[in-house]
Amino acid sequence: MATRSRTRHLLRLADLRASELEQVLDLAARMKERPYGWLHALEGDIVVSLFDKPSTRTRISFATAASRLGMEDQVIRPDELQLGRGETIADTARTLSSYAAAVTVRTFAHSTVEELAAAATIPVVNALTDEHHPCQALADLLTIRELYGSLDGIKLAFVGDGNNVVNSLVEAAGLTGLELTVATPAGYEPALSGDVAVVRDPRLAVAGADVVYTDVWTSMGEESEAAERERVLAPYQVTEELMSLAARRASFMHCLPAHRGSEVQAEVIDGPQSVVWRQAANRMPTEQALLYALITGDWEG
Numbered sequence: 001m002a003t004r005s006r007t008r009h010l011l012r013l014a015d016l017r018a019s020e021l022e023q024v025l026d027l028a029a030r031m032k033e034r035p036y037g038w039l040h041a042l043e044g045d046i047v048v049s050l051f052d053k054p055s056t057r058t059r060i061s062f063a064t065a066a067s068r069l070g071m072e073d074q075v076i077r078p079d080e081l082q083l084g085r086g087e088t089i090a091d092t093a094r095t096l097s098s099y100a101a102a103v104t105v106r107t108f109a110h111s112t113v114e115e116l117a118a119a120a121t122i123p124v125v126n127a128l129t130d131e132h133h134p135c136q137a138l139a140d141l142l143t144i145r146e147l148y149g150s151l152d153g154i155k156l157a158f159v160g161d162g163n164n165v166v167n168s169l170v171e172a173a174g175l176t177g178l179e180l181t182v183a184t185p186a187g188y189e190p191a192l193s194g195d196v197a198v199v200r201d202p203r204l205a206v207a208g209a210d211v212v213y214t215d216v217w218t219s220m221g222e223e224s225e226a227a228e229r230e231r232v233l234a235p236y237q238v239t240e241e242l243m244s245l246a247a248r249r250a251s252f253m254h255c256l257p258a259h260r261g262s263e264v265q266a267e268v269i270d271g272p273q274s275v276v277w278r279q280a281a282n283r284m285p286t287e288q289a290l291l292y293a294l295i296t297g298d299w300e301g
C-alpha cells in the first residue's frame with residue numbers, strides 16, 4: 001500500500017496544481033473503468049462526513065467512493081458533535097485527526113473549512129461551502145474531457161447566478177485550457193475574477209459555446225432572497241432557443257438539483273443535449289480518486 005505523506009486538503013480547486021488535477025482526472029477515469037480495483041487500498045480507515053446542508057449526490061457519492069476504497073463513511077449530523085455545545089473547530093479537527101483518515105465538510109462559511117484544515121492532520125475536503133464547490137468541478141471536468149477528449153480550447157458558458165459552482169469553474173479554467181464565459185445580472189457576478197469573461201447578455205456568453213452550464217438561482221442558505229432572485233434571474237433561463245445559439249452539438253450541464261421552469265426549461269435538461277446524469281455519475285470516480293490521492297499521497301494510483 002502507498003505510504004502516507006504530508007497532509008493535503010481540497011478546500012478549493014486551486015489547492016491542486018495543474019499537474020495534480022490532471023492526475024486526479026486520469027486516476028478517476030481508471031477508477032471509473034475498474035471501480036472495485038482499489039477495494040483494499042484503505043481498508044480499516046474511516047471518512048468522517050460533516051454536513052450542515054442537505055445533499056443527495058455529494059453525500060452518497062462520497063459514501064460509495066469511500067466504500068470502494070475499503071473505507072467506511074461515518075456521517076455526523078451537526079447536532080451530534082460537541083461543536084454545537086461550544087467545542088472549537090480546531091479542537092474538533094485535532095480529535096477527528098486521531099481517528100479518521102479524512103473529513104468531508106459541507107457548510108456555510110468557507111472559513112469553517114479553512115479553520116478545520118488549519119488544525120487537522122488528515123485531509124479536509126470541501127463538499128460545498130457558500131464560496132466553493134471543488135468536488136463538483138472535478139466531476140464536471142471529467143465529464144467534459146470524456147465528451148470532447150480534452151479540455152483545451154473548450155468553450156464553457158455559464159448562465160445564471162455567479163455562485164459557489166461558478167467560482168470553482170473559474171479556478172478550473174485557471175488550471176486547464178477551458179475557456180469560460182459567465183453571463184449574470186449585475187450584482188450576481190462570481191466572487192472570483194481571473195480566467196473568466198463576465199458578460200450581461202446570456203446570448204453573448206452562449207454564442208458558439210461547446211457547453212452551456214447553469215445552476216439553481218437560489219443556493220442553500222439564500223432562501224430568504226428566493227423571490228427577488230427568480231425575478232432578476234428570469235432572463236437567464238436556459239431555453240431551447242438559447243441552446244440553439246451554442247455550437248451545433250453543444251452539451252447542457254447542471255450540477256443538480258435542478259428546478260425545471262426556473263433556471264432551465266424541462267425540454268433542455270430532459271432533452272438530447274443534456275449530460276447532467278453523466279455529470280452526477282462522475283462525482284463518484286472523481287471523489288474515489290481524490291480521497292485516494294489525498295490520503296495516500298499517491299497521485300497515480
Ligand code: CP
Pocket residue numbers: 054055056057058059128136255256257
Ligand atoms: N451537485 C451537488 O453537489 O448535489 P448535492 O447537493 O445533492 O450533493
Ligand code: NVA
Pocket residue numbers: 128163164165215216218219220255256257
Ligand atoms: N449553488 C448550489 C449548489 C448545489 C449543489 C447551492 O449552493 O445550493
